[in-house]
Amino acid sequence: MDLENVCVVLPAGGCGVRMEMDTPKQYCKVLNRPLILYTIHSFHRLSWIKMIVVVVDVSYLEFMQNLLTKYKFTKVKIVTGSPTRHRSIYNGVKALETVCKPDDVVIIHDAVRMFTDEQTITQIAMAAKEHKASGVYRPLISTVIAPDSDGFLEESLDRNRYRASEMPQGFHYSVISAAYQKTTDYDFDYGTECLLLASKYSGVKARLVEGSSNLWKVTHKKDIFAAEGVLKESDISVCLNCEDIHLRESLMKQLQHKKFKIHGLQEGQNKENNVEPSVFIHVLDCNEHLTQHMVACSDEFISHCDNSACYLLDRVLLLVVREIPCESNHLTIIRLMQNLKKIHQDKETLVYCVVYQDETQIEQLIEMVTSVVWNRDPVLSGQVLFVS
Amino acid sequence: MDLENVCVVLPAGGCGVRMEMDTPKQYCKVLNRPLILYTIHSFHRLSWIKMIVVVVDVSYLEFMQNLLTKYKFTKVKIVTGSPTRHRSIYNGVKALETVCKPDDVVIIHDAVRMFTDEQTITQIAMAAKEHKASGVYRPLISTVIAPDSDGFLEESLDRNRYRASEMPQGFHYSVISAAYQKTTDYDFDYGTECLLLASKYSGVKARLVEGSSNLWKVTHKKDIFAAEGVLKESDISVCLNCEDIHLRESLMKQLQHKKFKIHGLQEGQNKENNVEPSVFIHVLDCNEHLTQHMVACSDEFISHCDNSACYLLDRVLLLVVREIPCESNHLTIIRLMQNLKKIHQDKETLVYCVVYQDETQIEQLIEMVTSVVWNRDPVLSGQVLFVS
Numbered sequence: 001m002d003l004e005n006v007c008v009v010l011p012a013g014g015c016g017v018r019m020e021m022d023t024p025k026q027y028c029k030v031l032n033r034p035l036i037l038y039t040i041h042s043f044h045r046l047s048w049i050k051m052i053v054v055v056v057d058v059s060y061l062e063f064m065q066n067l068l069t070k071y072k073f074t075k076v077k078i079v080t081g082s083p084t085r086h087r088s089i090y091n092g093v094k095a096l097e098t099v100c101k102p103d104d105v106v107i108i109h110d111a112v113r114m115f116t117d118e119q120t121i122t123q124i125a126m127a128a129k130e131h132k133a134s135g136v137y138r139p140l141i142s143t144v145i146a147p148d149s150d151g152f153l154e155e156s157l158d159r160n161r162y163r164a165s166e167m168p169q170g171f172h173y174s175v176i177s178a179a180y181q182k183t184t185d186y187d188f189d190y191g192t193e194c195l196l197l198a199s200k201y202s203g204v205k206a207r208l209v210e211g212s213s214n215l216w217k218v219t220h221k222k223d224i225f226a227a228e229g230v231l232k233e234s235d236i237s238v239c240l241n242c243e244d245i246h247l248r249e250s251l252m253k254q255l256q257h258k259k260f261k262i263h264g265l266q267e268g269q270n271k272e273n274n275v276e277p278s279v280f281i282h283v284l285d286c287n288e289h290l291t292q293h294m295v296a297c298s299d300e301f302i303s304h305c306d307n308s309a310c311y312l313l314d315r316v317l318l319l320v321v322r323e324i325p326c327e328s329n330h331l332t333i334i335r336l337m338q339n340l341k342k343i344h345q346d347k348e349t350l351v352y353c354v355v356y357q358d359e360t361q362i363e364q365l366i367e368m369v370t371s372v373v374w375n376r377d378p379v380l381s382g383q384v385l386f387v388s
Numbered sequence: 389m390d391l392e393n394v395c396v397v398l399p400a401g402g403c404g405v406r407m408e409m410d411t412p413k414q415y416c417k418v419l420n421r422p423l424i425l426y427t428i429h430s431f432h433r434l435s436w437i438k439m440i441v442v443v444v445d446v447s448y449l450e451f452m453q454n455l456l457t458k459y460k461f462t463k464v465k466i467v468t469g470s471p472t473r474h475r476s477i478y479n480g481v482k483a484l485e486t487v488c489k490p491d492d493v494v495i496i497h498d499a500v501r502m503f504t505d506e507q508t509i510t511q512i513a514m515a516a517k518e519h520k521a522s523g524v525y526r527p528l529i530s531t532v533i534a535p536d537s538d539g540f541l542e543e544s545l546d547r548n549r550y551r552a553s554e555m556p557q558g559f560h561y562s563v564i565s566a567a568y569q570k571t572t573d574y575d576f577d578y579g580t581e582c583l584l585l586a587s588k589y590s591g592v593k594a595r596l597v598e599g600s601s602n603l604w605k606v607t608h609k610k611d612i613f614a615a616e617g618v619l620k621e622s623d624i625s626v627c628l629n630c631e632d633i634h635l636r637e638s639l640m641k642q643l644q645h646k647k648f649k650i651h652g653l654q655e656g657q658n659k660e661n662n663v664e665p666s667v668f669i670h671v672l673d674c675n676e677h678l679t680q681h682m683v684a685c686s687d688e689f690i691s692h693c694d695n696s697a698c699y700l701l702d703r704v705l706l707l708v709v710r711e712i713p714c715e716s717n718h719l720t721i722i723r724l725m726q727n728l729k730k731i732h733q734d735k736e737t738l739v740y741c742v743v744y745q746d747e748t749q750i751e752q753l754i755e756m757v758t759s760v761v762w763n764r765d766p767v768l769s770g771q772v773l774f775v776s
Contacts, residue, residue: 011607012733128595135541137533142534142552142606143581144545145525145596153523153594156553157545159530164530165544194533196544206541211609219529221621222614229613329716337776371767379759385771388726 005104008043008168009092010113012036012060013081025218026111027060030227031376032314032348036217037071038114038231041312042256043107044073046118048125051099053092054111055081072309081181086188086197090180093173102174105129108194109168114227115214116168127207128170135170135195136211139164163208166215169194175202203240231313232374237276239263242283242320247359251283254366260373278313279373280304283320286329291336296321298340298351305349314376316367317344317351323358334384341382350376356387393492394513396431396440396556397480400424400448400465400499401469414499415448418615419764420702420736423606425459426502426619431495431699432461434506437515439487442481443469444500460697474576478568481561490562493517496582497556503602504556504694513594516558522528522600523558523583525551551596554603557582563590619701620762625664627651630671635747639671642754648761666701667761668692671708674717679724682707684714686728686739693737702764705732705739706757711746722772738764745776753776 012026026036036054043049044306054072055062058080068076078097081088089108096106105128109116120136127134140159148154172177176194179201183191191197195206218227238260242248252262263277282297284290301317321333333353340351352372356365372385400414424442431437440461444452446468456464467483469476477496479735484494493516497504508524515522526545536542559567564582567589571579579585583594606615626648630636641651670685672678689705706729709721721741728739740760744753752775760773 034394038445131540135533137535138530140532140742142554143584144528144550145523145553145583146550147525151596152519153583153587153596157550159580162532162534162545165533166530190543193544195533195541196531199541208539208541210534216610217529222604222618223643225617226614229616230610231645233609285551330722334718338774341776367767371765375763375765377759377763379755380773382776383771383773385768386722386726388729388770 003048003125007052007096008107010054011088011109013057013088036111039111042116052076053095055079055088055092057081084189100173104173105170107168107170112218117212117214120211123209124168124170127209131207132172132175133198133204133206135206136166137208138166140164175204178202202215210245237261237263238278238279240281258370278311279316281318286323315349319353321355335383337382353384361387391436391513393438395484395754396495398442398499399476401445401476410412424499430504440464441483443467443476443480445469472577488561492561493558493560494558495558500606505600506601508599511597512556512558515597519595520560520563521586521592521594523594524554524597526554528552564593566590625649625651626667627665627668646758666699667704669706674711701738707741709743725770738769741772749775
């Protein structure tokens with residue numbers, strides 16, 4: 001089936017009352033990046049997605065434009081929003097008038113569902129192409145009940161019959177466009193589901209598809225913590241430089257055990273699966289050239305980062321130093337790292353130094369490296385940590 | 389209303405298939421403690437809760453017994469579970485036969501809802517006392533739909549009429565006990581809601597109460613991250629020792645700005661609100677007695693921890709040192725901290741040292757302190773961190 005002209009509309013005008021924050025939730029920081037960046041990325045990475053229309057409040061136009069430039073998102077069009085969700089989506093749909101043919105698929109999604117997987121997006125697009133409308137569902141996690149007018153339990157629904165309707169949803173351009181043209185003011189203001197509008201105004205019954213458990217919405221503060229945890233544990237590709245072959249083997253094995261991917265190692269990988277590394281580890285011997293080596297690693301790292309697109313996570317340079325026998329070296333290294341931190345500060349790159357004594361400490365070294373990389377704590381950038 | 393004889397049944401026999409882990413989810417580690425510990429605590433802290441019956445699989449009997457002893461939970465009774473949730477709950481209810489009068493309230497909860505607030509528990513208990521049965525609900529977060537037999541959208545429910553039924557739920561002892569005595573094998577195996585059983589078998593219509601947003605279940609791995617984030621940001625009480633009055637004022641103000649509570653400071657506090665401090669900060673001058681002072685702080689901290697109940701979070705000792713002018717001191721302090729780390733290792737206490745230069749660095753110092761305390765990273769215990 002032809003999935004070449006699929007477009008996406010991402011309404012992002014909400015004001016995030018539930019987060020009890022000043023920032024609308026789609027712009028809340030998740031690992032130091034606005035949440036919506038991850039949502040855009042989940043569609044932008046797919047070659048068969050032609051265009052993503054992001055609908056933002058007029059006050060966020062410039063912010064969004066800068067974001068797209070910085071992270072080199074080339075397939076995104078920004079449109080200004082309207083006060084309600086459906087009017088915003090309609091603005092997005094109208095922006096596709098000259099882009100979509102009547103039977104091209106338009107996917108509608110939520111800006112605050114960050115982790116939509118390729119399989120779900122593909123299924124929704126295919127089902128929409130074939131059946132004119134499609135929606136994703138998940139099993140109910142709670143029993144659905146109805147109270148009577150006095151606040152007592154009146155009805156309890158059969159959990160086997162019902163589902164939770166989630167996003168994304170997909171439509172032929174002609175179906176969603178025609179539906180919105182006929183939508184009443186009341187439905188523009190109070191309607192919740194695009195699926196219902198398509199059914200009510202275009203007479204199209206949507207095909208339902210079961211989605212993955214990644215489709216959850218960021219709604220409360222706790223969901224930001226959840227999102228950060230998921231990102232920290234997701235595919236982290238590590239570039240490991242270590243001249244000592246035995247040590248390298250041993251480190252590699254243990255890093256893989258911690259679910260890191262060693263860059264350039266996966267067999268039979270194609271370019272798409274070969275995630276660009278976000279962590280660069282250099283194992284250095286403590287000899288008279290140590291500080292020069294550290295500076296050289298840092299320079300090389302910065303030049304690499306300058307030459308590639310901004311990354312969705314802060315990139316990490318981790319200098320692992322073996323043995324510092326001479327006491328005075330400690331202070332030298334601490335001061336050097338403080339200087340490197342300053343150099344890296346504005347580049348969204350983090351730099352850490354971990355010092356270990358000998359090969360009996362490999363296990364503790366790996367614990368330390370794992371913790372530093374997982375946390376990517378900007379406050380700890382520039383620190384020298386001692387394995388013991 | 390009399391809320392003095394309220395008991396709780398906590399079924400904890402599930403096998404946690406959704407977490408894709410070997411450990412059942414109620415025993416998964418959340419900030420280094422089994423999840424269920426926090427759930428038990430949320431009821432155990434309330435003086436009017438008389439007894440908590442925890443229903444566990446026979447293989448976890450000893451584990452649970454040790455946990456209760458270690459964390460000094462004195463009001464808990466352990467009962468062995470049955471293969472299904474309702475049979476487990478019934479086991480718990482039967483264990484209360486000699487404890488509850490017929491109209492005493494029994495609250496049923498889920499082991500994986502860690503953050504139930506006092507207000508919700510009180511409301512459920514009061515409503516159950518008055519109306520014989522009560523349940524908590526939340527607004528629906530997704531539209532509820534029903535597919536037809538071909539997988540197309542057939543029905544979409546009015547979101548205003550329906551609610552999500554959550555836990556806890558409350559019952560007169562006689563109501564829930566009688567209901568379970570009559571429950572069929574089919575309902576024991578496939579029934580989901582205690583509210584329904586009470587209605588079906590005891591003819592009692594439950595009073596519904598709106599609950600807070602804290603009632604969410606830990607279901608997937610992401611929820612563990614969410615739970616850890618919530619705990620890290622929750623009421624953290626700090627004990628601050630600093631002889632320099634101006635510095636103390638300045639640190640206090642900034643720590644409060646970061647939402648820490650300074651121990652012993654809140655006006656008009658009663659004992660209940662005066663959370664026991666879990667973080668002890670000592671600001672030390674770098675003079676010839678520094679190392680002795682550091683050791684003394686550590687000794688005092690350990691003796692304090694030994695004399696008080698285990699805490700729900702790892703306790704933190706944070707030594708803030710001002711200026712290390714003499715170079716050789718660096719290594720001395722690094723080695724000393726490595727030794728202190730070893731001493732604290734088995735006591736669920738963490739020890740960190742933060743070194744700053746002068747008062748122009750107060751802001752960066754606070755950033756560092758906040759990060760260290762929030763993360764409570766056991767891997768970084770024993771490290772010396774330099775503010776720059």
